[in-house]
Amino acid sequence: MRRLMTLMTLVLAIAAQAQTLNVKVGDVTYLFPASQTGEMTYTTGTTLTIMGKDFTISDITKMFVDNAEVVDNTVTVSYNGTSAAVTIAGNVARFVTPAVSGAHVSITQTNTDDDDTEITYSLSGESTDGEFYMSGQYKATVELNGLTLTNQTPVFSGAALHIQNGKRINVSVKKETTNTLTDCANPSTDLAQKAALYVKGHMELKGRGTLNVNGRYAHAIRSGEYTTQKNCSVNVLSAVKDGLNCSQYFYMESGELKISGVGDDGIQCDLDGDTSTGETTDHEDEDSGNVYILDGTIVINVTAAATKGIKADGDMRIVGGTLTVTTTGNGTYDSTEKDAKGSCALSADGNMTIAGGTLTLKSTGTGGKCIKADGTLTVNDGVVSATSTGSQYRYSSSYTTSAKAIKAGKRTQTGGSGRNVTYSYSGGIVITGGTVTASAASHEAIESKSTLDISGGYVYAYSTDDAINSASHMTITGGYVMGNSSGNDGLDANGNMYIKGGTVFAIAARSPEVAIDANTEGGYKLYVTGGNIIAIGGLESGSSLSQTCKQASSYSKNSWYGLYSDGTLVTAFKVPSNSNMGSGMVVSTSGTATLKSGITVSGGDSIWNGFGNVGGSVSGGSNVTLSNYTGNQGGGGPGGGGGGPGGGGWW
Amino acid sequence: MKMKKTLLMLTVAAAACSASAADYPYLVFQSTGGVEKAVAVESLTLIVSDGQLLAVNESGTQSFTLTELNKMYFSQTATGIETIDTQSLVGDEKAEIYDLSGRRVVRPVGRGVYVIKKNGVVRKISLK
Numbered sequence: 001m002r003r004l005m006t007l008m009t010l011v012l013a014i015a016a017q018a019q020t021l022n023v024k025v026g027d028v029t030y031l032f033p034a035s036q037t038g039e040m041t042y043t044t045g046t047t048l049t050i051m052g053k054d055f056t057i058s059d060i061t062k063m064f065v066d067n068a069e070v071v072d073n074t075v076t077v078s079y080n081g082t083s084a085a086v087t088i089a090g091n092v093a094r095f096v097t098p099a100v101s102g103a104h105v106s107i108t109q110t111n112t113d114d115d116d117t118e119i120t121y122s123l124s125g126e127s128t129d130g131e132f133y134m135s136g137q138y139k140a141t142v143e144l145n146g147l148t149l150t151n152q153t154p155v156f157s158g159a160a161l162h163i164q165n166g167k168r169i170n171v172s173v174k175k176e177t178t179n180t181l182t183d184c185a186n187p188s189t190d191l192a193q194k195a196a197l198y199v200k201g202h203m204e205l206k207g208r209g210t211l212n213v214n215g216r217y218a219h220a221i222r223s224g225e226y227t228t229q230k231n232c233s234v235n236v237l238s239a240v241k242d243g244l245n246c247s248q249y250f251y252m253e254s255g256e257l258k259i260s261g262v263g264d265d266g267i268q269c270d271l272d273g274d275t276s277t278g279e280t281t282d283h284e285d286e287d288s289g290n291v292y293i294l295d296g297t298i299v300i301n302v303t304a305a306a307t308k309g310i311k312a313d314g315d316m317r318i319v320g321g322t323l324t325v326t327t328t329g330n331g332t333y334d335s336t337e338k339d340a341k342g343s344c345a346l347s348a349d350g351n352m353t354i355a356g357g358t359l360t361l362k363s364t365g366t367g368g369k370c371i372k373a374d375g376t377l378t379v380n381d382g383v384v385s386a387t388s389t390g391s392q393y394r395y396s397s398s399y400t401t402s403a404k405a406i407k408a409g410k411r412t413q414t415g416g417s418g419r420n421v422t423y424s425y426s427g428g429i430v431i432t433g434g435t436v437t438a439s440a441a442s443h444e445a446i447e448s449k450s451t452l453d454i455s456g457g458y459v460y461a462y463s464t465d466d467a468i469n470s471a472s473h474m475t476i477t478g479g480y481v482m483g484n485s486s487g488n489d490g491l492d493a494n495g496n497m498y499i500k501g502g503t504v505f506a507i508a509a510r511s512p513e514v515a516i517d518a519n520t521e522g523g524y525k526l527y528v529t530g531g532n533i534i535a536i537g538g539l540e541s542g543s544s545l546s547q548t549c550k551q552a553s554s555y556s557k558n559s560w561y562g563l564y565s566d567g568t569l570v571t572a573f574k575v576p577s578n579s580n581m582g583s584g585m586v587v588s589t590s591g592t593a594t595l596k597s598g599i600t601v602s603g604g605d606s607i608w609n610g611f612g613n614v615g616g617s618v619s620g621g622s623n624v625t626l627s628n629y630t631g632n633q634g635g636g637g638p639g640g641g642g643g644g645p646g647g648g649g650w651w
Numbered sequence: 652m653k654m655k656k657t658l659l660m661l662t663v664a665a666a667a668c669s670a671s672a673a674d675y676p677y678l679v680f681q682s683t684g685g686v687e688k689a690v691a692v693e694s695l696t697l698i699v700s701d702g703q704l705l706a707v708n709e710s711g712t713q714s715f716t717l718t719e720l721n722k723m724y725f726s727q728t729a730t731g732i733e734t735i736d737t738q739s740l741v742g743d744e745k746a747e748i749y750d751l752s753g754r755r756v757v758r759p760v761g762r763g764v765y766v767i768k769k770n771g772v773v774r775k776i777s778l779k
Binding site: 019021034035037038039040041042044045046057058060062063064065 | 674675678692695696697698699702716717718719720721722723724725
């Protein structure tokens with residue numbers, strides 16, 4: 001075996017050896033394999049043409065023959081302090097025109113003859129004052145092969161890496177290399193860059209190496225068209241503006257993307273044209289402003305006022321990966337849009353779909369939110385943790401923005417005034433699976449400005465305001481839903497409330513708040529036609545109850561209970577220890593509901609942020625005496641809906 | 652047996668690779684008049700100076716007038732057959748003269764093609 005390996009090495013060594021004609025023009029060396037040159041012609045003693053490349057003979061420093069290895073279709077740039085050495089493979093020499101000034105390198109590339117011939121620019125070395133600028137009209141690959149480049153005194157552009165090429169550019173971060181790009185902090189107006197790493201066309205980040213970027217003038221990374229990422233580790237260490245800014249769409253297949261130290265958004269994806277194409281097949285010619293996250297790890301921290309962790313002009317779809325996004329900036333007044341704006345971890349002007357992944361989102365500033373979608377937020381799978389700890393941002397009484405954990409949908413006033421205002425609704429919230437844990441210190445934890453539908457999954461919401469609120473109808477047909485409010489309603493619909501299935505555990509503050517509220521003042525109603533219900537603080541008055549409801553006159557905080565339907569355990573739950581809780585506990589199941597207090601739970605899965613258990617074993621406990629309940633005995637009454645200022649309802 | 656076959660294949664492949672790597676011992680320069688001169692490629696450097704292309708290798712320096720150059724190409728053989736004054740080579744210690752059998756001779760004798768090596772430049776001549 002060893003002999004075989006030795007012979008193979010010898011074969012490869014022999015194959016690698018070849019003669020190369022080096023033609024040196026200043027800091028640029030053209031490498032022509034002797035096997036490819038053919039006839040090299042002289043013209044009037046002034047021009048030498050090799051493989052289609054014309055050289056002015058007086059520009060040639062020298063020519064020599066050696067055994068240099070030539071990789072076809074490759075241009076290498078090796079930075080070394082104040083200089084850069086450029087080598088160009090002979091077969092693409094005629095397509096490439098270099099210009100070198102110290103460590104500032106510019107390449108002009110014309111189209112290659114062959115659609116399959118793509119030039120790779122391999123950059124390596126270090127310079128504290130250099131750049132790489134490429135202009136062209138054909139797709140290319142820029143390979144970062146251990147490059148540390150800072151641009152101090154721009155010659156071609158203020159960027160460290162500027163690809164003025166509207167085609168597809170692979171930015172390949174070579175495996176086991178670390179590369180750092182830093183742009184010029186104060187370029188002249190004519191050389192002012194959009195980012196430290198700028199691609200005019202489509203940018204595809206790939207490879208298995210590490211790329212660090214500092215944007216000292218504007219964005220850290222920007223592409224004029226779409227950006228995709230696969231495998232590599234990208235760290236935005238600083239930026240005056242966004243960490244990563246692109247148009248058309250952003251697509252993350254895998255890899256790591258960490259963004260911090262930025263002055264604006266973490267990732268922003270804008271529509272390029274005026275009209276969205278929506279998502280297209282294979283994203284061909286797509287211009288949607290959409291963000292797609294398939295897998296990988298994203299960690300984003302943004303600190304400036306009203307900034308977004310990830311912002312999509314269009315839709316956002318997350319199907320996997322691990323996202324940790326934190327915003328700390330306070331709200332501010334946007335004089336352009338004439339509105340109060342807050343920070344938000346994930347923001348989509350269109351729809352947002354979460355179909356997988358683990359999302360840990362936090363907003364701490366005034367008016368800060370974790371999720372905001374102007375369209376429909378759909379959660380099908382995945383684990384979402386959303387925590388909003390700030391208070392309301394108030395510019396004036398007319399311009400405020402609330403600090404909710406999750407907000408989706410739009411309610412638009414269509415007419416009327418005062419109590420007779422009319423609205424139209426769009427978007428909303430749909431939860432069919434997954435686990436959603438939402439907490440807000442000051443406002444609704446989960447709010448839909450339209451309808452809210454839950455048919456599966458595990459939802460836990462806590463707030464000092466309504467835990468879960470909808471501006472229009474709320475419908476629960478499945479899943480496990482807990483709304484825990486220490487200051488208002490547990491679940492509050494400003495339209496009708498429909499409980500048709502699933503398991504609902506709602507806790508309200510003391511009267512007049514109710515555990516499950518509907519907008520009876522507006523002529524709407526709570527309809528209970530199925531499901532399992534535990535309601536501390538009672539149900540909205542005037543409810544339509546199609547199944548029997550019972551009530552325990554008292555309960556013990558911090559104690560485990562078991563709810564049974566016809567003797568079968570439906571759910572084990574623990575009463576929170578909020579200081580402000582409604583009186584009485586209403587329970588209802590499709591069969592005969594019974595209740596046990598003081599149970600011991602073992603095994604199973606913890607749900608509802610530890611306030612529930614499914615699949616576990618229950619032992620011990622005492623039967624709780626239940627009386628019939630026909631509505632509005634434990635609390636409730638008028639005025640229980642809507643949340644605080646800026647919330648739903650007509651005020 | 653299998654190992655022997657593998658080794659045989661690799662040996663053939665090595666030979667093939669060696670051939671396809673195409674080692675060119677010479678860089679041939681052709682003048683506008685059609686005259687060709689071959690220069691050994693080993694340690695070869697070409698320098699442009701004052702209208703001349705200087706081919707420098709271990710054997711020395713050969714100069715070509717740029718305006719009289721037509722083309723150059725890599726070659727595995729010394730090409731170009733000239734007519735020269737062979738008498739001028741007699742006694743020239745720097746000139747090495749070989750017949751096509753590879754035997755070194757003092758001077759070309761009889762008809763045929765001879766190879767002359769001088770100052771790193773190799774030329775073929777034909778005596779008729």
